[in-house]
Amino acid sequence: MMETLAFIGSDKNAGKTTVFNFVYQKMHAANTLVCLTSIGINGEPVDTYEGHPKPKITVYKHSFFITAGEHLKPHTGKYETVHLFLPPRFSKPYVLAKSILDLDLVLEGPNTQQDLMEMKGLIGKVLPSGLLLVDGSIDRQFLAHPSVCDGFYFAVLASSRKQQFRKANDFLTALALPVCPKDLRGDIEEFQTQETKSLLLGDSPGPIYHGRQIPFLDETLREAVKRQKGEECVLYLNGALSKSLFSLLSPFSTLTVVLDNFTLYQNVSVDAGLGRSFRPRLFLFHPVKVKSIFLNVEGEDHRSRLEIPPHIPVHNLYREDLHEIGV
Amino acid sequence: MKLEFEQNVVSEDLFHELDFSSYLSRFDLELPLLPSVVLHPLSRERGMAHFERLSRLEQKIDEGKLPLDELMAQSRKIPSPDYMLSYFESGALEQFQLLTLGQFVSRELALQELEKEYPVDEASRESLLSIESSLKTHTTKGFSRLKPDDGEEQLYKDWQVIEKELKTKLSQYEREIQEQTGLKMIYPYPKEILAPSSEVLFRIQKCRLVSAYETSGVFRVDYRLSEAIENLDREKNLLEEELEELVAQKLQRVNEELEPFFLPFRLQVKKRKHRTLDYALIWVKQQYGLCLPSFHGACHLSQAVLPVLHRQQREKYVPLDLELRRGANVLHGANMTGKTTVLKTLFFHLTTIRMGLPVPAASVSMTFPEQVEIHLKTAGSIRRNLSSFGDELHFFTKKMGENAYILVDELFQTTDPVSGAKLSSIFLEEFSQKSCFFFCTSHYPEVLDVPGIRLFRMADVAIQLETDHDITVAEWLEKMPFRIEPIDPSQIGEALQTEEKPLLIALHFPIPESIKLKIRERMINGRYPRKSGAGRSSEEHGKGNCRRNTEIH
Numbered sequence: 001m002m003e004t005l006a007f008i009g010s011d012k013n014a015g016k017t018t019v020f021n022f023v024y025q026k027m028h029a030a031n032t033l034v035c036l037t038s039i040g041i042n043g044e045p046v047d048t049y050e051g052h053p054k055p056k057i058t059v060y061k062h063s064f065f066i067t068a069g070e071h072l073k074p075h076t077g078k079y080e081t082v083h084l085f086l087p088p089r090f091s092k093p094y095v096l097a098k099s100i101l102d103l104d105l106v107l108e109g110p111n112t113q114q115d116l117m118e119m120k121g122l123i124g125k126v127l128p129s130g131l132l133l134v135d136g137s138i139d140r141q142f143l144a145h146p147s148v149c150d151g152f153y154f155a156v157l158a159s160s161r162k163q164q165f166r167k168a169n170d171f172l173t174a175l176a177l178p179v180c181p182k183d184l185r186g187d188i189e190e191f192q193t194q195e196t197k198s199l200l201l202g203d204s205p206g207p208i209y210h211g212r213q214i215p216f217l218d219e220t221l222r223e224a225v226k227r228q229k230g231e232e233c234v235l236y237l238n239g240a241l242s243k244s245l246f247s248l249l250s251p252f253s254t255l256t257v258v259l260d261n262f263t264l265y266q267n268v269s270v271d272a273g274l275g276r277s278f279r280p281r282l283f284l285f286h287p288v289k290v291k292s293i294f295l296n297v298e299g300e301d302h303r304s305r306l307e308i309p310p311h312i313p314v315h316n317l318y319r320e321d322l323h324e325i326g327v
Numbered sequence: 328m329k330l331e332f333e334q335n336v337v338s339e340d341l342f343h344e345l346d347f348s349s350y351l352s353r354f355d356l357e358l359p360l361l362p363s364v365v366l367h368p369l370s371r372e373r374g375m376a377h378f379e380r381l382s383r384l385e386q387k388i389d390e391g392k393l394p395l396d397e398l399m400a401q402s403r404k405i406p407s408p409d410y411m412l413s414y415f416e417s418g419a420l421e422q423f424q425l426l427t428l429g430q431f432v433s434r435e436l437a438l439q440e441l442e443k444e445y446p447v448d449e450a451s452r453e454s455l456l457s458i459e460s461s462l463k464t465h466t467t468k469g470f471s472r473l474k475p476d477d478g479e480e481q482l483y484k485d486w487q488v489i490e491k492e493l494k495t496k497l498s499q500y501e502r503e504i505q506e507q508t509g510l511k512m513i514y515p516y517p518k519e520i521l522a523p524s525s526e527v528l529f530r531i532q533k534c535r536l537v538s539a540y541e542t543s544g545v546f547r548v549d550y551r552l553s554e555a556i557e558n559l560d561r562e563k564n565l566l567e568e569e570l571e572e573l574v575a576q577k578l579q580r581v582n583e584e585l586e587p588f589f590l591p592f593r594l595q596v597k598k599r600k601h602r603t604l605d606y607a608l609i610w611v612k613q614q615y616g617l618c619l620p621s622f623h624g625a626c627h628l629s630q631a632v633l634p635v636l637h638r639q640q641r642e643k644y645v646p647l648d649l650e651l652r653r654g655a656n657v658l659h660g661a662n663m664t665g666k667t668t669v670l671k672t673l674f675f676h677l678t679t680i681r682m683g684l685p686v687p688a689a690s691v692s693m694t695f696p697e698q699v700e701i702h703l704k705t706a707g708s709i710r711r712n713l714s715s716f717g718d719e720l721h722f723f724t725k726k727m728g729e730n731a732y733i734l735v736d737e738l739f740q741t742t743d744p745v746s747g748a749k750l751s752s753i754f755l756e757e758f759s760q761k762s763c764f765f766f767c768t769s770h771y772p773e774v775l776d777v778p779g780i781r782l783f784r785m786a787d788v789a790i791q792l793e794t795d796h797d798i799t800v801a802e803w804l805e806k807m808p809f810r811i812e813p814i815d816p817s818q819i820g821e822a823l824q825t826e827e828k829p830l831l832i833a834l835h836f837p838i839p840e841s842i843k844l845k846i847r848e849r850m851i852n853g854r855y856p857r858k859s860g861a862g863r864s865s866e867e868h869g870k871g872n873c874r875r876n877t878e879i880h
Contacts, residue, residue, distance in 0.1 A: 072421060076574045076578055080471045093411075
C-alpha cells in the first residue's frame with residue numbers, strides 16, 4: 001500500500017490547511033510524486049472566528065488528486081481523468097485526476113475506511129512510489145489505524161483562550177500517551193474482534209466483559225467496571241473516552257485503560273485539574289506515528305505551558321525560518 | 328454482481344434454512360455494469376423465453392462461436408454509465424464523465440466484435456461509432472483529457488510562461504525582502520515576530536515590500552506585492568478565465584454533438600446489461616456444473632442437489648431423482664427417511680428456476696413453475712389467530728393456477744388422525760383431477776387407496792429387528808438410502824408395513840427409561856427381544872454424526 005500521511009487539527013483554525021499546503025509545497029518542490037485528498041470535504045470557506053476567507057488548497061500542475069466530481073466543473077480542461085470511483089460502490093462519483101494547471105480546488109474524498117483503502121489500492125498502482133496526503137479530521141477514528149495512515153502532521157492551536165488552550169493540551173496529552181506493553185497487547189488481541197468496542201480483562205481466563213456497543217452508552221460495561229473496584233483489571237476501549245466515562249473511571253487506581261488510538265481521547269476536554277485526578281494507568285493500543293507538530297500560536301509564545309511530548313519535531317510556520325523546516 | 332430475490336418470494340425462514348444466499352453468492356462476479364440485480368419471479372412466457380435464450384447462448388459458446396472467457400473478461404471492464412445518464416440526456420456531461428462514456432462505448436464495440444456470430448443488436452452500432460468518433464475528436468489520452476485546439480494550446484503556453492515568470496519574480500521578491508529586512512520568508516506565509524529589536528523593526532517598517540502591524544503583542548509581517556507581480560497575477564487570471572470560457576464552449580459543443588445519440592445509447596446500455604447477466608449465468612453454470620432446465624413434459628429432476636445439505640454431507644449426499652405428473656402426487660413413508668428433504672429440494676429448484684437461475688442438477692425438464700407454494704409443518708400463527716390446522720386450511724384458500732406447484736409436508740397431520748386421514752383423501756381426490764402439480768408427504772395409510780394419484784415412498788432400511796436391535800440412530804441414518812421410488816399398486820400392502828419403526832426409533836433416543844420400558848411392552852407380540860439395555864442412544868455414540876437431523880422431530 002502506498003505511504004499515506006494525514007493532517008489533523010486540534011481545533012478549528014488550528015492551521016491544518018496551511019500546514020497541508022506547506023508540506024505539500026515542500027514535497028512538490030522536492031519533486032516527490034503526491035496525490036492529495038481529504039476525508040469528507042475540506043474545511044469551511046470562511047474563518048469561524050474572524051470571518052475572513054480560509055486558505056484554499058492549491059493543487060500544483062502535474063499533481064494527482066481525488067475529489068468528488070461535483071467540484072470539478074470550474075476546472076474543466078485543467079485536469080486529466082485517471083480513474084473514476086463510481087456509485088453504487090461509492091456514495092457519489094469520486095475522480096482521481098492529474099492537474100494540467102495549478103488548481104484552487106475543493107477536495108472531497110472518502111468518508112469511510114473501506115472507501116479510503118480501496119482508493120489507496122488503486123492509487124498505489126498508478127503511483128507506486130508516490131505519497132498520499134490526506135486532509136484528515138480528528139473525528140474520523142479510522143485514520144489512526146496502522147493500515148490506513150503511516151504518519152501524521154498535527155496542527156495545534158495554542159491560544160490564550162482557556163478552552164482552546166485546554167483542548168490543545170488534551171490533544172497533546174493523547175499524543176504523549178505510552179504504547180501498551182507487549183504482553184497486555186497480546187491479552188487484548190486474544191479476544192479482540194472487528195466488532196469489539198470494549199474489553200474488560202481480569203485474572204479469569206476469559207474477558208470479564210466484551211462490549212460491542214459504543215462504550216460511553218454501554219451501561220453493562222459501566223456496571224462491570226464498578227464491580228471490579230479494587231481489582232487489577234485492564235479496560236480496552238475502542239470508542240471515545242467521553243467526559244462521563246472519564247469521570248467514572250477516574251477513581252479506579254487498580255485499573256489500566258488501553259485506548260485503541262489517540263483520537264479516542266479527544267472528547268475528554270477535561271476541566272482544569274480533573275485530568276490529574278485520573279488514577280488509572282492509560283495506554284494506547286496503536287502508537288501515534290507523529291511526523292511533526294505545527295503550532296499556530298495566538299499572541300505570546302505559550303509553548304512552555306503546553307505539554308508537548310518529547311522527541312517530536314515542533315514547528316511554527318509563522319515564527320521560524322521556513323527554509324529550515326524539513327518534512 | 329450481487330444477486331437478490333425480490334422480497335417475500337421465499338419466506339425468511341426457508342430462505343435462511345435452504346441457504347439461498349450462499350447459492351446466490353456463486354453469482355457474485357466483478358461486473359461494474361451490474362453491481363446488483365434484484366431477481367423477480369418470471370411469468371411462464373418470460374421464463375421459458377429466458378431459459379431458451381440462455382440455452383441458445385450456451386450452444387453458441389459450445390460451438391466456439393462465442394468466446395465466453397474473453398467475453399467475461401471484456402464485460403468486467405465495462406463501466407456503469409448509470410450515474411451519468413441524466414447528464415447525457417440533458418446535454419450537461421462533465422469532462423470526467425466523458426471518460427465513462429468513452430470507455431463504455433469503446434469496450435462495448437470491442438465486445439460486439441467478439442459477438443459477431445451472435446450480436447446483441449446491430450442497430451445501435453452506428454450510434455456508438457458516432458459517439459466514439461465525436462469523443463475521439465474532442466478528447467485525448469483515452470478520453471481522459473479534452474483535446475485543446477490551437478487557440479487553447481496557445482493559452483496553455485502563455486499561462487505557463489506567465490507562471491514561470493511569476494515564480495521568478497516571487498523568488499526575487501523573497502530575496503529582496505531578506506536583503507532589506509533580514510527576514511527569510513516564503514510567499515504566501517506571513518511572518519510573526521515576538522518583541523523585535525528596534526533595528527529589525529526599523530528595517531521592516533522602512534521596507535516597501537512588506538507591511539507590518541502589531542497584534543496581541545506580536546508583530547505580523549505581511550506581503551505587499553509589487554505592481555509587476557500583481558499585474559502578472561492578474562494576467563494569469565485573465566488567461567485562466569479565457570481558457571475556462573473556451574473550454575466551456577467546447578464542452579457544450581461536445582454535448583450538442585452527443586445528444587442525438589442518447590436514446591440509442593441508453594437502449595444499448597439496457598441490452599448490454601441483459602446480455603452481461605446472461606453471460607454471467609452461463610459462466611457460473613459452467614463453473615459449478617449447474618444445469619439449465621428445459622420445459623416440456625411434466626416434471627422430471629435428475630440428480631438434483633440441495634446445496635446446503637450437500638455441503639454438510641459431502642460425498643455421502645444422495646441427489647434426488649424425481650418424476651411428478653400433473654394432479655396429485657403423494658410421498659408416503661416412515662419417519663426419518665428424508666421425505667421433507669425431498670420437498671425442500673424440489674422447492675429450492677422450483678424457486679431457483681422461477682427466478683431465472685440455473686440449478687444444481689444433472690437435468691431438469693418441467694412445466695415452468697410460474698407459481699410455487701409450499702406448506703411446511705407450523706405451530707400456527709398467533710398474529711393471524713390461526714392454529715396449525717387453521718394455518719394449513721388457510722394455505723388451501725390461495726388461488727392455485729393450472730401450472731402451479733403445490734408442496735405440502737405431512738398433509739393434515741395438524742388435526743386428529745381420523746379427520747386428518749379423511750381430509751387428506753378428500754383433498755387428494757380433488758387435486759388428482761386438477762392440472763397443477765400437487766405433491767405432499769403423508770403417513771396416513773388411507774391415502775394409498777385414493778384413486779388417480781401417483782404414489783411414491785422413500786426407500787427404507789431393511790432392519791432385521793432380531794439382529795439390528797443394537798443399532799444407533801446415527802448408524803441407522805448411515806444405512807438410509809434416501810432414495811425416492813414409485814409405489815407399484817401391487818406393493819401397497821408392503822408400503823404399509825412400517826414394522827413399528829417409529830417405536831423402534833423412539834427407543835434410540837435418550838428418553839426416560841420408564842417410557843422406553845412401556846414402548847417395548849407394547850411393541851406387537853413383544854417382538855422386540857431385549858427387555859433392557861436395548862437401543863443405544865445416539866448420545867451414547869457421540870454427537871454430530873446424525874445425517875438428516877432436520878428430519879428428527
